[in-house]
Amino acid sequence: MARLRKRRPENVSGPFYVDSSCIDCGTCWQWDPQHFEDHGDQARVWAQPQPGVETARALMAVQACPVAAIGATPALLRQTPAQGFPALITRHPAGEVYYCGWAARRSFGASSYLVVRPQGNVLVDSPRYNQPLTQAITARGGLAAMVMSHRDDVADHERWAEAFGCPRWVHHADRDAAPGAEYCPEGEDPVWVQEGLQLIPTPGHTAGSMVAVLGAANQDALQVLFSGDHLWWNRKHQRLAASQQYCWWSWREQVRSLAKLQHLNVGWLLPGHGDRHCFGPGEWRSHLKALLASVAEP
Numbered sequence: 001m002a003r004l005r006k007r008r009p010e011n012v013s014g015p016f017y018v019d020s021s022c023i024d025c026g027t028c029w030q031w032d033p034q035h036f037e038d039h040g041d042q043a044r045v046w047a048q049p050q051p052g053v054e055t056a057r058a059l060m061a062v063q064a065c066p067v068a069a070i071g072a073t074p075a076l077l078r079q080t081p082a083q084g085f086p087a088l089i090t091r092h093p094a095g096e097v098y099y100c101g102w103a104a105r106r107s108f109g110a111s112s113y114l115v116v117r118p119q120g121n122v123l124v125d126s127p128r129y130n131q132p133l134t135q136a137i138t139a140r141g142g143l144a145a146m147v148m149s150h151r152d153d154v155a156d157h158e159r160w161a162e163a164f165g166c167p168r169w170v171h172h173a174d175r176d177a178a179p180g181a182e183y184c185p186e187g188e189d190p191v192w193v194q195e196g197l198q199l200i201p202t203p204g205h206t207a208g209s210m211v212a213v214l215g216a217a218n219q220d221a222l223q224v225l226f227s228g229d230h231l232w233w234n235r236k237h238q239r240l241a242a243s244q245q246y247c248w249w250s251w252r253e254q255v256r257s258l259a260k261l262q263h264l265n266v267g268w269l270l271p272g273h274g275d276r277h278c279f280g281p282g283e284w285r286s287h288l289k290a291l292l293a294s295v296a297e298p
């Protein structure tokens with residue numbers, strides 16, 4: 001629970017605030033950039049929400065924060081939407097895609113996603129385990145599988161698997177982070193979790209990093225790419241980004257793995273960290289080409 005006595009002075013005055021326990025994970029300003037922003041090494045409230053829809057969104061940021069660093073008055077907190085997360089991102093022909101909120105500290109606030117599909121629902125990376133989200137997933141039909149992009153974002157995988165009896169997928173090279181995972185593909189060949197949902201090994205950020213792709217490349221609809229920490233959108237510079245600074249295994253391999261995504265036709269890019277983004281037709285390949293040019297060795 002956020003503490004008023006730890007309220008950061010950088011917050012604008014008003015009922016919502018970020019306190020000094022913020023770990024700068026980005027969850028709040030990615031979810032609600034209208035009111036939260038990165039400010040130095042921590043977040044702050046830069047504009048107070050108006051009553052109604054804006055306040056509801058800010059209250060969901062309170063829920064999503066992995067370390068309870070966002071505070072508001074008790075009266076406002078009582079208005080937290082009961083049916084908040086998961087929040088719909090897009091209705092794709094291959095499945096409805098939701099942002100789970102409820103970020104986990106163990107995954108440094110990484111974003112996780114729920115894909116609701118006729119073939120069975122899939123959880124991509126692990127949100128913080130909690131009852132409201134469990135009930136919301138149950139109401140949508142439970143989970144048929146859980147996919148983990150890499151070792152950093154496994155968080156509460158055991159509890160989700162236990163709650164829904166679903167098998168877990170993690171690459172063999174990151175398997176030690178999720179012992180007990182039922183499916184551990186090896187090597188770099190793509191594998192299908194279900195019809196229309198593919199995992200592509202993209203070693204680099206970690207040895208066992210994988211991205212998940214919803215939808216087929218030859219479909220008219222653009223694909224949804226769950227990219228873990230392999231790459232993400234940079235809202236400020238309006239470009240794709242990947243980081244050598246935050247590469248834990250091999251930057252050379254990560255660059256090579258970026259090139260493996262050139263055949264995709266991505267609409268939504270949904271990363272673990274960094275900004276989400278919706279591309280128009282043809283935009284993905286030009287942005288990826290620019291990223292590859294920027295990371296190429298001279």
Ligand code: SF4
Nearest residue numbers: 022023025026028065
């Ligand atoms: S979600 Fe919480 S920990 Fe993450 S940046 Fe915002 S206030 Fe900080």
